[in-house]
Amino acid sequence: xxxxxxxxxxxxxxxxxxxxxxxxxxxxxxxxxxxxxxxxxxxxxxxxxxxxxxxxxxxxxxxxxxxxxxxxxxxxxxxxxxxxxxxxxxxxxxxxxxxxxxxxxxxxxxxxxxxxxxxxxxxxxxxxxxxxxxxxxxxxxxxxxxxxxxxxxxxxxxxxxxxxxxxxxxxxxxxxxxxxxxxxxxxxxxxxxxxxxxxxxxxxxxxxxxxxxxxxxxxxxxxxxxxxxxxxxxxxxxxxxxxxxxxxxxxxxxxxxxxxxxxxxxxxxxxxxxxxxxxxxxxxxxxxxxxxxxxxxxxxxxxxxxxxxxxxxxxxxxxxxxxxxxxxxxxxxxxxxxxxxxxxxxxxxxxxxxxxxxxxxxxxxxxxxxxx
Numbered sequence: 001x002x003x004x005x006x007x008x009x010x011x012x013x014x015x016x017x018x019x020x021x022x023x024x025x026x027x028x029x030x031x032x033x034x035x036x037x038x039x040x041x042x043x044x045x046x047x048x049x050x051x052x053x054x055x056x057x058x059x060x061x062x063x064x065x066x067x068x069x070x071x072x073x074x075x076x077x078x079x080x081x082x083x084x085x086x087x088x089x090x091x092x093x094x095x096x097x098x099x100x101x102x103x104x105x106x107x108x109x110x111x112x113x114x115x116x117x118x119x120x121x122x123x124x125x126x127x128x129x130x131x132x133x134x135x136x137x138x139x140x141x142x143x144x145x146x147x148x149x150x151x152x153x154x155x156x157x158x159x160x161x162x163x164x165x166x167x168x169x170x171x172x173x174x175x176x177x178x179x180x181x182x183x184x185x186x187x188x189x190x191x192x193x194x195x196x197x198x199x200x201x202x203x204x205x206x207x208x209x210x211x212x213x214x215x216x217x218x219x220x221x222x223x224x225x226x227x228x229x230x231x232x233x234x235x236x237x238x239x240x241x242x243x244x245x246x247x248x249x250x251x252x253x254x255x256x257x258x259x260x261x262x263x264x265x266x267x268x269x270x271x272x273x274x275x276x277x278x279x280x281x282x283x284x285x286x287x288x289x290x291x292x293x294x295x296x297x298x299x300x301x302x303x304x305x306x307x308x309x310x311x312x313x314x315x316x317x318x319x320x321x322x323x324x325x326x327x328x329x330x331x332x333x334x335x336x337x338x339x340x341x342x343x344x345x346x347x348x349x350x351x352x353x354x355x356x357x358x359x360x361x362x363x364x365x366x367x368x369x370x371x372x
Contacts (some may be wrong), residue, residue: 223338
């Protein structure tokens with residue numbers, strides 16, 4: 001990182017990570033008049049989880065009522081649609097169908113419907129197989145839920161807009177700056193980067209994505225935690241898809257199941273699946289297409305395997321606290337974890353993109369509590 005003299009040492013807030021969540025936080029804090037520096041180890045914004053996902057704006061259906069994911073997704077979805085409209089970020093409310101292909105899955109659809117209603121998603125519609133078929137004639141299912149408020153977004157355009165607003169309010173981004181360690185001093189957090197630079201801002205926001213758990217765990221006194229990684233591969237479709245909605249199966253452990261999403265140009269892709277891993281690996285094994293085609297054929301029987309080709313992979317961080325794996329976001333300030341001058345964001349997987357603006361609001365509130 002290029003050292004900038006004494007002013008660098010007096011920076012008020014340091015955000016670690018220039019993914020979609022880090023950029024949203026920087027924008028919100030800078031817009032509130034705070035002095036903000038973002039440290040990003042790569043040479044561009046959003047090269048991690050922010051660019052390796054389905055680019056879906058989620059409605060808030062799946063998550064446990066009362067959870068951080070449920071609340072922040074529903075709040076964030078409304079904020080995100082408004083932001084996209086004001087800033088001309090490409091997006092579309094294409095809607096989603098969650099489908100049951102076996103009688104035993106109908107009860108799961110009922111549970112998803114009940115959770116969605118409890119979370120404040122009021123526009124869900126139950127469909128029988130014939131009703132789903134009228135929306136998507138090539139779809140084979142015995143029942144479905146229609147979520148009209150689900151959409152798709154150009155995630156890179158979103159991040160560019162967030163960056164532009166953050167910088168217009170005075171936030172700075174230091175690229176190629178990897179944080180080596182965080183150290184609690186008793187009153188604040190000292191940051192040390194790979195090149196030996198040391199910073200002691202009033203507040204550190206650890207929004208480093210996959211690297212956030214190891215940075216947090218290295219701080220003396222931080223609650224016991226570790227990351228469990230769920231890798232998800234994606235395959236793209238050769239040629240056009242006959243669907244105009246996103247198509248999701250009922251969820252599976254670790255994810256929402258192999259689903260069909262569309263980009264804004266109409267290109268279809270499938271994924272992610274779930275592969276538990278112990279190291280960061282973004283390779284997509286072509287042989288995983290066998291598993292994909294079996295899952296997809298349950299609701300699109302005519303799809304042939306030769307129409308699938310490997311696209312990319314993403315990794316979802318799941319957090320384990322005291323050996324117990326959590327499915328929720330963990331966003332905490334000093335009041336929650338006991339470390340002055342630190343806000344941590346752990347386990348920020350789906351629906352992190354949808355919730356980014358709501359997460360930023362929450363972090364701003366925690367910042368007010370931490371440093372006034």
